[in-house]
Amino acid sequence: MTTYLDHAATTPPRPEARAALSRWLEAANASATHLAGQAARAAVEEAREAVATALGCSPHEVVFTSGGTEADNLAIKGVVWAARERTRGVPHLVTTAVEHPAVLDPARWLAARGDVRLSVVPPRRDGRVEVEQVLDAVGPDTALVSVMAANNELGAVNDLPALSAELRARGVPLHTDGVQAAATLDVDVRAWGVDALALSAHKFGGPQGVGVAVLRRGLAVVPLSHGGGQDRGVRSGTFAVALDAACAAALTAAVAEREALRTRLRGWTDRLAGAVTALEGVTRSGPLRAEDRLASHVHLLIEGVDPTALALSLDLVGVAASAGAACGAGATKGSPVLEACGLEGAPLRCSLGWTTTDSEVERAVEVLTTVVPVLQAGAAPRAAAGALDAVVGS
Numbered sequence: 001m002t003t004y005l006d007h008a009a010t011t012p013p014r015p016e017a018r019a020a021l022s023r024w025l026e027a028a029n030a031s032a033t034h035l036a037g038q039a040a041r042a043a044v045e046e047a048r049e050a051v052a053t054a055l056g057c058s059p060h061e062v063v064f065t066s067g068g069t070e071a072d073n074l075a076i077k078g079v080v081w082a083a084r085e086r087t088r089g090v091p092h093l094v095t096t097a098v099e100h101p102a103v104l105d106p107a108r109w110l111a112a113r114g115d116v117r118l119s120v121v122p123p124r125r126d127g128r129v130e131v132e133q134v135l136d137a138v139g140p141d142t143a144l145v146s147v148m149a150a151n152n153e154l155g156a157v158n159d160l161p162a163l164s165a166e167l168r169a170r171g172v173p174l175h176t177d178g179v180q181a182a183a184t185l186d187v188d189v190r191a192w193g194v195d196a197l198a199l200s201a202h203k204f205g206g207p208q209g210v211g212v213a214v215l216r217r218g219l220a221v222v223p224l225s226h227g228g229g230q231d232r233g234v235r236s237g238t239f240a241v242a243l244d245a246a247c248a249a250a251l252t253a254a255v256a257e258r259e260a261l262r263t264r265l266r267g268w269t270d271r272l273a274g275a276v277t278a279l280e281g282v283t284r285s286g287p288l289r290a291e292d293r294l295a296s297h298v299h300l301l302i303e304g305v306d307p308t309a310l311a312l313s314l315d316l317v318g319v320a321a322s323a324g325a326a327c328g329a330g331a332t333k334g335s336p337v338l339e340a341c342g343l344e345g346a347p348l349r350c351s352l353g354w355t356t357t358d359s360e361v362e363r364a365v366e367v368l369t370t371v372v373p374v375l376q377a378g379a380a381p382r383a384a385a386g387a388l389d390a391v392v393g394s
C-alpha cells in the first residue's frame, strides 16, 4: 500500500464527487431545449449555486473551467486584454515570484508580446508576500494584481484581506490563485475582497480537468475561447455537466469537513515535521506561525542528500511525496519558488489531505527518519530502502 503524501499535487476523489460523476456521465447537452437538456442545464446551475454558496459569491460570478490553469489564464489574459481595449495603452500587471506557472507563464507571455508591463514582486524567505511591497509596485496604470492565496510548495498563506482593502481604495482589481487554499482555508470571495479567484477541483476531492473562475460582477474580462457563447459568453464550449456537478459536490463536502480536517492535519503535519527536523541537517521551511501556513503542507530542506536519490528511495519503499516540484513533463527540476526565497538543499514536500490516516503518518515518520540519515551517509537509494527493511520491514 502506498503512503500517499502528495495531496497538493492531486487529492483522491471524494465519494460525493464519484456519485455526481456517475449520476451525470450520460447527461444530455445542457444547451439543448428538450427535457433531457433542461435537466442537464438544471444540474449545471445547481452546481454553480453550490459553488457560489461555498465561496461566498453570487452564482452569476461563477464560471466553470477545465481547471486551475484555465481559470488563472482567463483572469489574467482576460482582464489585461480588456484593460488594453479600454485604455488603448499598455496596462500594468503586478504579480509575485512565487506564483504557480499557471499565473507566471501567461503574465510573462503577455509581457513578451508587449501586451502588458509586468512587475514581479519577490517573496520573503518564508514564501509569504509582503503587502507593502506589492502596493509599492502598483501604479496609476495597474490593471490587475495577482497574488496567490497560498503557495503550492511552501504552503505559505498570504494576507489577502489586508491587500484587497488597499487595492480597492486605489481602484485596482485583485486576482488570487486559490488552488492550494481550497482544501483547508476558508475561501471567501467577499471576506478576502478578491475580484477574481481560480480553483481546481482535483485539489479538494473533485475530478481532474475541472475548475472554477470567480469573476466579480463588473470586472471586464475578454473571453479566451469563442464559440457557442455558453457561460454568458465568457467561456464557450458544451457544458461539462458531470464534471461541474462533481466539482460542486466535492467542494460542498470539503467545506463541510474543512474545520475538522484542518485540526487533524495540523496535528499530523506537526508530528511529521517534529520527528524529521530532529534529524541532523533537516529544517522545515515556510512560515513559522501556524496561521500563516496551510495545515496540509510540510516542506523540508534536507542537507547532504541528492534530491533524485531521495525521490527514488521513497518510491522504493512506497511513499509518494514530492521531492522537488513536479514539472510538466513529470520529472523534477530546480524550484524557482525556492530560488526566489533564497532557499537551498534537497526539498521534500509532504502534503496531507482528507484520506490521510494516523498509520500513514507513522509510516512516513518511520521511513523518513530511517532513510534520510542513510542517504546522508552516502548510501545509494536501494541501500537506503534496505535499511528500512532492516529496521521495520517494508
Ligand code: PLP
Residues within 6 Å of the ligand: 008, 009, 066, 067, 068, 069, 070, 072, 100, 102, 148, 150, 151, 152, 177, 179, 180, 199, 200, 201, 209, 210, 211
Ligand atoms: N495553481 C496552483 C497553485 C497549483 O498548485 C496548480 C496545480 O498544481 C494550478 C494552479 C493548476 O491547476 P490545474 O492542475 O487544475 O490546471
